[in-house]
Amino acid sequence: MSLNKETTAAGVVAQLRDGMTIGIGGWGPRRKPMSLVREILRSDLKDLTIVGYGGADMGMLCAAGKVKKLIYGFVSLDFIPLEPFFRKAREAGGVEAMELDEGLLHWGLRAAAMRLPFLPTRTGLATDLVTVNPDLRTVRSPYDDGETLLAMPALNLDVALLHVHRADRLGNTRLYAPDPFFDEWFARAAERSYVSCETLVDRLDSDEADARCNPFERSLVAGVVEARGGAHPTSNVATGGADGSGYGWDAAHLKRYCAAAEEDGGWQRYAEEFLGADETAYQQAVGGLDHIVSLPRQVF
C-alpha cells in the first residue's frame, strides 16, 4: 500500500487556519499532544476555538493569545486543581467560554461523530449550565413519556489533535494507556485528525491482543507525527505494548509553569526559556528526552 501519512508538527500546523475549531485529546495533565500544541504556540494562528478536557494545552494557548473561545468540561492539572493561565484568562474576561459538564462534552462529540444535530440528555437541566449557555435548547420526547430533555448540539471539529503510543505510516494507531479518555470521539467528531506518537513504524502487524489497543480506525487519521516524549509536560503512561511503562507528568516543570502565571510577563519568560524553535530545542530546555521518558508514573 502506498499510503504514507507521515508528516511533521510544522506540517500539521500548516494545515490549520485562523478561526478553526480544534479538539484536543487527553485529559487534564494526561496524554496531551503537547508537541503539536507547542507548534501552534510558535505559529501566527489566532482566533481558535479549542475543545477538550483541558489542561496546560488550553492554558498555554490562552496565555499565548491564540484562543477566541474555549469549550471544556474543565481546565485542570489535577494536582494543581485549576489551570492558572486559564483562570487568568477567565477572570480577565479575555476568552469566550462554553463550560460544559464532562459527560455532556462527550455527548456533543458523539452527536458530531454520528452527524446528528444533537443528542438528548438530562444533564444540565435544573442547573445554571443552561443559564450560562443560553444557546442550549430543550426537546420534548415524542413518545408517551413526553419528557423534557436537553438537546446537546453536535460539537463539530475542524481538526482533532491526539497523542498515542505507536502509529504506522498508514495511520494505524496503538494506545496502551490505562484510560483512553475520549480520544476516539474527538477523532470521530473531526473532519481531520492528526496524531502524534511516541514511536512511528512503517506498518503495525501485531497479534490480536495488541490490535485491540487500536483506539480508532486509520480512515479517521489524516496525518501521523513521530514525537517521542511529545506529551511532556503531561503524562503518557503505558500499561502494555512495546513501549514500557511510558512516563508520568513532570510535576516540577508544571509547577514552574504555574508560577509563571503569578508574574507579570510570566508567560513570555516561560516561552523564551522553554519553547525554543522546535521540539528538539524544547526538550533540551526541559532537561532532555531521557529525563522526559524516565519521569515516574504518578500513583493515586
Place this chain on the structure above:
Amino acid sequence: MATTEFSLAELLICACADVWREEGEVLATGIGIIPRLAQGLAKLSHSPELMITDGEAYLTEEPVTLGARNHDGRSYAGWMPYSRVFDALWRGRRHALVGPVQVDRWGQANIACIGDYARPKRQLLGLRGFPGNSINHANSFFVPNHSRRAFVEGEVDVVCSVGYRKDRWPEGVRSDLMRIHRIVTNLCVMDFGGRSADSEHAIRVISLHPGVSFDEVQAATGFELQRADDIAETAHPTEAQLEIIRRLDPKDLRARQLKDNPPGIRVAGSAA
C-alpha cells in the same frame, strides 16, 4: 467498642463512610483524602458490595493505600475508564461524595466560580461533572469548613448540581432520579429529611459532633436549619474503624486535611 483517642478527621472519615451504608452495589466515588478514605472504610466494614476504583482507571476489591510510591501489590477486579464512569452514572449506579464550595438551602451546590460567570471574581473548578452526576444519581457533600460562606443565605452563585428548588425544574423534566443524601461537615451531619411550609426536603441536623451545639451550627449557616427529633451525637470511631483507617493511610495524610488537626472530642471553650 468506641475509643476516646481520635482526631476530628478520623471522626469525619467514619461519618462520611456512613453515607454509603445500604446503598447497594453502586460505584462509590469519594473526592479528596477524607472522602476517599471513607469509601475504603465503607467497603472494608459495613458495605463490601460497593465498587471502588484505584483512583485512576481500574476497579479494585481491595482499597488502595494512600500515599503509595508505586503500584506494587495492587490487583484489579475490573476496568472503569471515564467513559464507563459516565455510562454507570447516567444509569444511576453511583453515589458520589463531593466537596462543594457553596451549598444553599435547596441542596444546590457550586464549584464553578464566585461572582458573575461572564467575568468571575474568582474562577473555581468549573461545572465538572456536577450537572450530570446530580440529576442521575445520589450525591452527598463533604464540607470541612462549615460557615456562612459555605452555606449561603440565598442561592449559590452558580447552580452546578441540581437541588430541591422547584422553580429550577422546567415542566416535564424528571426529578425522580436525583437524591441528595447527606452533608457531612466539621460540625455535624445533616440530611434532607426536614419538612417546612415551603419544602419537603428541608436540611436538618441529624447528629452533632462531640462538643458542638445546634445553636453553633445554626449560627454558622446562612439559612434556617431543622433539628431532627432524634438528633444524636455523631458516633465515635471504633477501634476497628481506626485500624482500617490507619491501614489505608499509613502516612497519616488525614492529619493534614484540617487546620491544626483538631481532636475528635472538642476541648471545652475552643472555637470552631
